[in-house]
Amino acid sequence: MRLEIIGLKLPEVTQEIDLLDAIVSAAEKQAGGLRRDDVLVITSKIISKARGYIFSIKELEEKASGRAKRLAKYTRKPVWLVEGILRVSRRIVAAIPLTSIVDVEEFAEKYGAKRENVLELLEKDPCVLVTAMPDGRLATDAGIDSSNVPPGFACYPPLDPDKEARRIALEIRKRTGKDVAVIIVDTEASLTKIGSVDVAIGCSGIDPVDRCFGELDLYGKPKYGGIDLVADEIACAAALLIKQAAQGVPVVVIRGLKYKKTYSVGVKDIYIPRKTLRKGILKTFLATAKLKLLRLI
Amino acid sequence: MRLEIIGLKLPEVTQEIDLLDAIVSAAEKQAGGLRRDDVLVITSKIISKARGYIFSIKELEEKASGRAKRLAKYTRKPVWLVEGILRVSRRIVAAIPLTSIVDVEEFAEKYGAKRENVLELLEKDPCVLVTAMPDGRLATDAGIDSSNVPPGFACYPPLDPDKEARRIALEIRKRTGKDVAVIIVDTEASLTKIGSVDVAIGCSGIDPVDRCFGELDLYGKPKYGGIDLVADEIACAAALLIKQAAQGVPVVVIRGLKYKKTYSVGVKDIYIPRKTLRKGILKTFLATAKLKLLRLI
Structure with a gap:
């Protein structure tokens, strides 16, 4: 069971160059060309630079x-x-x-x-x-x-990154005949550790999350959990080669990953809705306060 | 620029088997043996099973x-x-x-x-x-x-996972003569998306974080950011093969990664201290309230 993670060095990206051409040609030279079912991870930064954001x-x-x-x-x-x-x-x-x-x-x-x-x-x-x-x-x-x-x-950053990912996936298919999944990533602060990780902000051709809550475990028991944030895990895997400063690796190919294909779900569909977040904070605060009052925690 | 991520299938882990033997021998069969500077990612689950937690x-x-x-x-x-x-x-x-x-x-x-x-x-x-x-x-x-x-x-989970990682790294060196970095991972809920990712809870032989805030960018400007949570990114990369249910891949080898070696820092050193967290929540609440009162946000 193996994955390959291949970082693509790209020339300086500006509005004047054709980003998709640059990616396809970098993939040809540095990754033996794009293959069907590759996952193409692209930093939001170079999309912004190429699109003039x-x-x-x-x-x-x-x-x-x-x-x-x-x-x-x-x-x-x-x-x-x-x-x-x-x-x-x-x-x-x-x-x-x-x-x-x-x-x-x-x-x-x-x-x-x-x-x-x-x-x-x-x-x-x-x-x-x-x-x-x-x-x-x-x-x-x-x-x-x-x-x-x-x-x-x-x-x-792109303001509709799912759409941007879709556009890129279609363009790649047109130019290479290959179906690849596309994930757009950005760097965000962690809330529990001092530092940041890369997260998926847009995707196309891949379900960003495993929908396996209650799936059976090794012993045949339904498990609590199983909702892997696959697109975010991919973003992090790619970040190992992207780094943040002057490395010049803004695109990464993930090869060998089995993933669920879909064109109907984007990253925006798996954010916890703000209403739920607010309700969650309030209810958590109340439940916690109650347990504290009862001296149970 | 390439990384390889190799998932190791292991037989059922219990207190009766020698976990380190099982890992070394799985690596021999499935990854051509452990190599110097490999990063060995191990789920906290099999450590718990092997150690009787x-x-x-x-x-x-x-x-x-x-x-x-x-x-x-x-x-x-x-x-x-x-x-x-x-x-x-x-x-x-x-x-x-x-x-x-x-x-x-x-x-x-x-x-x-x-x-x-x-x-x-x-x-x-x-x-x-x-x-x-x-x-x-x-x-x-x-x-x-x-x-x-x-x-x-x-x-x-192991209650001192950094120590557990150190023990495993030492044991691997003793048995194979190879210096590898070890990261222990567990699955935790995300706070922004519905689902979970793997996070590093212990490490040995690798600095869990890049200390590059203010490093120079492509244009020679010091950048705001640059504190990559490398160990967490590795945890996520490994999670792409580990999955959560009955796949039976509890160990992953990451090969080809350049990382900073250290034996003096663990994951526990990069958690935001609870005092800072509490202070952060309070000061954020106050600053936000002030801006709301001023009708600026």
Whole structure:
């Protein structure tokens, strides 16, 4: 039982190049060509760069709304970033004042590539905004990111990544005759560990989740669980080669994986709906408080 | 740039077999032997089975404390499970009344292998307890799990998984002369999507996290981010072959990965400390409330 994970190096992606051509030709040279049932993992970053989902930082600064300016003042975030967040997100749901929660010096020491860089980055942007995106996903700072984008610019993620994945899968089939599954990934903060993992934000041709709650185990008993978030697991597997800085590997081919094909489900269908999330937080708070009052926990 | 992910099928693991022997010999037959710098991913489940981290459900039921009985009554969870949770966790931090949050019929329809199984499982155990484990990790139901364990028994996870990983790495080196990294994984619920992913709960010989915040990007700019949770990404990559039910693949070899070796850091060192988590929730709540009052979000 084997999988192969193949990272594809791509030339610098801009709006001027044909991204699909670049991927197909990189796959030819570096992975012996795309094969049927390969899973093609693509970072949202290069889709943004290829499709022009890019802000000029100067333009955002100059055209910032009054609300963006006030919000920037209160959060101490750069005005351009707040303006960008307001433009692409559906709404802001929370503000995490990072530097007043973690010990910045200790953080820089432990997790920084270079201490001064960390201190400067956190000084310039000390608060993370949690945003609801048009597809229902929660993202930090609306997924706006200026790394690996030319100086003076920042990119925002595709706003309908499932659709973007579908478009790419169709285009690949047209150009190569091969049916591949496509997963679009982005990097998001973890809530339990200090750091981030890659997550699936869009997919096509693959069911992003195993629907096996209650499946029989080795002993024939129905098991509690079995809802594997396959697309997220694939995103993480690919992240092992993508890395985040200057490696230049924005596309990964996963070969040999058995997966359930479907064209009718996207990543957006498996987010916990915000209504459920709110209800969940409230009911969990109440149930927990009750058990505490009863001195049972 | 390539990784290979090789799933190892193992015979049924019990306390009577030598787990390390079984792994080494499976690797010889199925992966051409372990090689230097392979990453060996092992499910916490088979460690529990091999080491006897196993409860008799009947014994738990019979010896349940008064507190366990009352807690079981209020949460409608099985008494044996609550007794087990109280025995292995450091404390219970929250109760999630699952069936009063999700629409059970819809859930069974969408995510169930078989509708009746789902309804029965949720009827028997409608509330998930979030527990703090001795190593600082948060787990659901203290990681106690009866699937893939003989009927009448349930297993609990290793309570010091970093130490367990170290022991295995040393033992592998002794038996094969090879230095491999070891990661112990368990399945945990996602907080944003409906489903679960595998996470690293213990490691040895590998830094579980990239410490690259502020590293330079393609354009030489220091980037915001770069703290990849490598061990968790590896856990997810392995999960693509491990699956959860009757596949019988509890060990995975990741071959070809470049990683930072260390013996001084474990997974327990990268959990967000509970104090920070509490402070984070409080400060986030206050900052968010302030922005809402100001009508900025």
